[in-house]
Amino acid sequence: MTHPLIDALRPLLGDAHVLVPGALPDTELTPYQQDWRKRYNGRALAVVRPGTTGEVAAVVKLARAHGVSVVPQGGNTGLVGGGVPDDSGTQLLLSLRRMQKVRHLDAANLTLTVEAGCVLQQVQDTARQAGLLFPLSLAAEGSCTIGGNLSTNAGGTQVLRYGNARELCLGLEVVTAEGEIWDGLSGLRKDNTGYDLRDLFIGAEGTLGIITAATLKLFPQPRARMTALAACASLSATVALLGMAQSRCGASLTGFEVMNAQSLALVAKHFPQLAQPLGARPWTVLLELSDNEGESHAREQFEGVLSQALEDGVIDDAAVAESLSQSQAMWHLRESIPLAQSEEGLNIKHDIALPVSRIPDFVAACDGLLAERFPGSRLVNFGHLGDGNLHYNVQSPAGVSAAEFLKTHEAAVNAVVYDQVMAHGGSISAEHGIGQLKREELAQRKSPVALALMRQIKQALDPRGLLNPNRVV
Amino acid sequence: MTHPLIDALRPLLGDAHVLVPGALPDTELTPYQQDWRKRYNGRALAVVRPGTTGEVAAVVKLARAHGVSVVPQGGNTGLVGGGVPDDSGTQLLLSLRRMQKVRHLDAANLTLTVEAGCVLQQVQDTARQAGLLFPLSLAAEGSCTIGGNLSTNAGGTQVLRYGNARELCLGLEVVTAEGEIWDGLSGLRKDNTGYDLRDLFIGAEGTLGIITAATLKLFPQPRARMTALAACASLSATVALLGMAQSRCGASLTGFEVMNAQSLALVAKHFPQLAQPLGARPWTVLLELSDNEGESHAREQFEGVLSQALEDGVIDDAAVAESLSQSQAMWHLRESIPLAQSEEGLNIKHDIALPVSRIPDFVAACDGLLAERFPGSRLVNFGHLGDGNLHYNVQSPAGVSAAEFLKTHEAAVNAVVYDQVMAHGGSISAEHGIGQLKREELAQRKSPVALALMRQIKQALDPRGLLNPNRVV
Numbered sequence: 001m002t003h004p005l006i007d008a009l010r011p012l013l014g015d016a017h018v019l020v021p022g023a024l025p026d027t028e029l030t031p032y033q034q035d036w037r038k039r040y041n042g043r044a045l046a047v048v049r050p051g052t053t054g055e056v057a058a059v060v061k062l063a064r065a066h067g068v069s070v071v072p073q074g075g076n077t078g079l080v081g082g083g084v085p086d087d088s089g090t091q092l093l094l095s096l097r098r099m100q101k102v103r104h105l106d107a108a109n110l111t112l113t114v115e116a117g118c119v120l121q122q123v124q125d126t127a128r129q130a131g132l133l134f135p136l137s138l139a140a141e142g143s144c145t146i147g148g149n150l151s152t153n154a155g156g157t158q159v160l161r162y163g164n165a166r167e168l169c170l171g172l173e174v175v176t177a178e179g180e181i182w183d184g185l186s187g188l189r190k191d192n193t194g195y196d197l198r199d200l201f202i203g204a205e206g207t208l209g210i211i212t213a214a215t216l217k218l219f220p221q222p223r224a225r226m227t228a229l230a231a232c233a234s235l236s237a238t239v240a241l242l243g244m245a246q247s248r249c250g251a252s253l254t255g256f257e258v259m260n261a262q263s264l265a266l267v268a269k270h271f272p273q274l275a276q277p278l279g280a281r282p283w284t285v286l287l288e289l290s291d292n293e294g295e296s297h298a299r300e301q302f303e304g305v306l307s308q309a310l311e312d313g314v315i316d317d318a319a320v321a322e323s324l325s326q327s328q329a330m331w332h333l334r335e336s337i338p339l340a341q342s343e344e345g346l347n348i349k350h351d352i353a354l355p356v357s358r359i360p361d362f363v364a365a366c367d368g369l370l371a372e373r374f375p376g377s378r379l380v381n382f383g384h385l386g387d388g389n390l391h392y393n394v395q396s397p398a399g400v401s402a403a404e405f406l407k408t409h410e411a412a413v414n415a416v417v418y419d420q421v422m423a424h425g426g427s428i429s430a431e432h433g434i435g436q437l438k439r440e441e442l443a444q445r446k447s448p449v450a451l452a453l454m455r456q457i458k459q460a461l462d463p464r465g466l467l468n469p470n471r472v473v
Numbered sequence: 474m475t476h477p478l479i480d481a482l483r484p485l486l487g488d489a490h491v492l493v494p495g496a497l498p499d500t501e502l503t504p505y506q507q508d509w510r511k512r513y514n515g516r517a518l519a520v521v522r523p524g525t526t527g528e529v530a531a532v533v534k535l536a537r538a539h540g541v542s543v544v545p546q547g548g549n550t551g552l553v554g555g556g557v558p559d560d561s562g563t564q565l566l567l568s569l570r571r572m573q574k575v576r577h578l579d580a581a582n583l584t585l586t587v588e589a590g591c592v593l594q595q596v597q598d599t600a601r602q603a604g605l606l607f608p609l610s611l612a613a614e615g616s617c618t619i620g621g622n623l624s625t626n627a628g629g630t631q632v633l634r635y636g637n638a639r640e641l642c643l644g645l646e647v648v649t650a651e652g653e654i655w656d657g658l659s660g661l662r663k664d665n666t667g668y669d670l671r672d673l674f675i676g677a678e679g680t681l682g683i684i685t686a687a688t689l690k691l692f693p694q695p696r697a698r699m700t701a702l703a704a705c706a707s708l709s710a711t712v713a714l715l716g717m718a719q720s721r722c723g724a725s726l727t728g729f730e731v732m733n734a735q736s737l738a739l740v741a742k743h744f745p746q747l748a749q750p751l752g753a754r755p756w757t758v759l760l761e762l763s764d765n766e767g768e769s770h771a772r773e774q775f776e777g778v779l780s781q782a783l784e785d786g787v788i789d790d791a792a793v794a795e796s797l798s799q800s801q802a803m804w805h806l807r808e809s810i811p812l813a814q815s816e817e818g819l820n821i822k823h824d825i826a827l828p829v830s831r832i833p834d835f836v837a838a839c840d841g842l843l844a845e846r847f848p849g850s851r852l853v854n855f856g857h858l859g860d861g862n863l864h865y866n867v868q869s870p871a872g873v874s875a876a877e878f879l880k881t882h883e884a885a886v887n888a889v890v891y892d893q894v895m896a897h898g899g900s901i902s903a904e905h906g907i908g909q910l911k912r913e914e915l916a917q918r919k920s921p922v923a924l925a926l927m928r929q930i931k932q933a934l935d936p937r938g939l940l941n942p943n944r945v946v
Contacts, residue, residue, distance in 0.1 A: 108830035153665050182922040187828040189860045190903040192626050193915055195927045199672035220720040247693040250765035251724030292723035355660040357581035387662045430663040442666055449655040454668045460933030
């Protein structure tokens with residue numbers, strides 16, 4: 001297959017970095033054209049792999065000249081189909097994975113400038129080797145890229161203390177829809193010179209520009225990290241525990257995850273080798289402290305909070321990790337929930353956020369409605385309570401085919417859940433983004449004024465609609 | 474003076490809230506038409522004081538229908554002339570000061586929703602009365618409004634730990650240029666449903682929309698706050714001390730201010746009653762700790778850092794406050810610098826930011842050039858080193874008329890300073906914004922790509938240019 005754009009791209013990037021479907025075995029293109037959960041199968045005009053910002057800009061200019069739309073892609077670990085092409089065979093898939101340079105680490109300024117294709121773990125490691133911390137941490141960190149993390153404003157397990165990807169970024173380099181390069185790679189903590197372009201590109205999923213590099217915030221490495229589990233009789237009690245821990249530990253509290261009984265029951269079923277120190281409880285909380293003084297201070301802090309919480313009847317039991325390996329085992333429990341869910345079969349996932357104060361009411365209302373309308377459906381509810389972020393997933397009743405349940409009920413389940421989210425002042429996408437998956441839902445749920453503003457911005461920065469079209473807006 | 478717009482506004486707002494120059498003594502209008510430093514004297518068509526978001530929206534719609542531009546104003550404490558009308562007599566000055574409702578405090582969610590006209594101190598007090606902290610703190614806090622703080626992305630003394638106004642805001646309510654109301658008052662810590670409209674309005678100085686209310690982040694009140702002074706022989710030593718304090722104290726380090734010898738000499742001259750515990754030193758650092766455990770723990774932390782720094786030769790001397798009043802006295806020293814400068818006479822102010830690591834080189838280079846080109850000029854250099862933010866102010870040589878010096882040299886001094894700021898990767902406006910004062914400078918200094926993006930956004934959201942025209946872009 002030839003196309004004048006492909007003919008123009010080959011000399012620019014070299015043949016090895018212009019992959020054309022049909023001319024190559026499908027297997028070489030699948031990693032780019034299909035998302036990792038295999039929900040979206042696209043077909044690109046070509047996959048291009050520029051190696052420099054200049055090449056990205058040149059690709060965008062060429063694509064623009066040929067009226068071809070461009071879909072940027074990082075590690076292809078997204079959950080909403082935002083980074084794979086549609087199946088028209090007319091879009092250019094622009095992979096940023098070759099842009100892996102660590103450009104500059106400035107220890108005194110606590111900043112690190114990296115290219116978009118750096119894998120998150122590589123960024124973490126680079127900081128660690130300098131005795132510093134880049135705190136963004138999430139399940140896909142071994143393969144997701146920092147450019148993708150920023151384009152989707154990724155969250156993860158350390159948001160409570162350090163914020164989302166947005167809060168961890170001081171500056172960006174972006175290729176605009178016109179193929180111009182905006183060098184906004186500032187290492188500044190204060191800069192009030194005009195509109196906040198940085199935060200407009202962050203979370204825009206490549207629809208307003210292509211992030212090619214970023215200057216990230218680093219932090220001193222805490223001297224100790226320690227984990228504890230606590231058992232609560234109700235979700236309200238977990239919210240009370242959060243308040244106590246925040247008040248007592250302040251910024252040292254870096255993790256606060258909740259897991260309902262159903263979540264840990266699935267883990268027990270599929271991974272019986274994993275110890276569950278507190279046994280089966282209505283709610284289990286994982287708390288993490290990152291301490292600047294050391295392990296004994298962290299232990300003291302934990303004991304202070306947890307003994308008070310026991311005394312006040314907020315928790316029924318607790319276990320503080322005695323070693324690093326016990327800490328890791330506690331995190332492993334939490335991280336095994338999505339894997340246990342996969343083992344159990346397909347489920348209907350909801351990545352939602354609510355004001356922390358309204359979570360107990362939301363869950364009571366939503367659990368009730370789902371039990372009524374879909375008797376026997378199992379609620380696997382877990383997540384980052386400290387950030388108000390729940391992964392509120394609905395699994396088919398035991399013995400019912402998951403595929404059948406999804407086919408019949410997915411839309412109706414989503415309607416119940418999202419109606420309740422909206423009624424409780426929440427968000428239908430906490431950290432996964434919109435992409436293709438939730439674009440229609442967003443158009444229904446977001447205020448018309450906000451949608452109009454978003455469309456005006458898209459129209460202003462990408463008037464021909466060539467950057468990741470039909471995603472987000 | 475009559476104008477069809479005024480005739481339409483009176484029944485909407487009531488006569489008491491439509492102030493028309495000419496019809497009223499000038500003194501009633503001066504607080505709106507002139508900035509507090511008396512650098513900008515405007516003349517409005519009228520000053521309107523809506524009391525509700527609905528009224529703000531109705532005013533904007535009416536103004537739009539009459540093709541009249543609108544200048545929003547909060548506490549009128551800005552430093553760049555962003556909130557006063559021009560002198561054409563054709564602009565509507567929209568004061569938000571009557572919008573003072575505290576709408577909702579959600580202690581479990583650590584959020585506070587207030588209207589734009591709330592004075593910052595009122596916001597701080599509301600949080601404190603609930604046992605919580607709203608950390609934004611700056612010199613004008615007794616009269617500036619939260620709407621103005623957000624519209625200018627204010628900084629202040631607690632940015633090191635808590636961030637700028639931007640980082641302290643979770644959601645906004647905004648009246649758009651079309652007079653529509655965007656209700657984005659979310660109390661969510663994670664929300665990835667589309668473009669980041671919030672951060673686009675924050676720091677836009679009322680040129681893209683009018684902020685009418687905000688949902689703010691609160692924090693637990695720290696149990697103790699403690700202050701220390703340290704003497705350093707060089708600016709590099711202050712940077713080294715910052716690194717040591719951050720590594721040891723982490724997020725407990727809430728303040729890190731530097732003051733050069735000239736700054737404290739002016740304080741000694743004009744406020745001789747203020748004790749200067751360390752005497753005259755090349756550089757004095759004020760450190761503040763906010764501790765979740767208590768005073769003795771904070772003291773332990775300070776003693777750990779400072780004794781290590783003494784041992785390593787990073788500091789020459791230190792004094793830890795023994796009481797709250799000693800802490801306050803230390804802050805008072807720092808806060809007296811701008812006042813001492815005013816007593817000494819006019820000076821050329823620069824609110825700049827740099828990567829912390831480059832500050833020593835910048836100051837050496839810039840001090841050198843200014844000494845060469847303007848012999849005897851005095852550098853009053855102080856600020857929030859922890860944020861990379863210096864107030865790098867140039868005072869006339871002793872004995873030379875300040876007014877004369879400014880008149881002759883202001884432009885040339887600015888050129889030297891801003892050239893050096895740019896050469897060292899800095900920003901010409903760290904926390905004060907652009908307004909009228911730096912608009913031309915910004916157009917010269919900002920990258921053409923960034924300026925083009927800013928103009929496209931302005932054009933998209935306010936195509937008729939009726940919101941605070943000729944400010945920022």
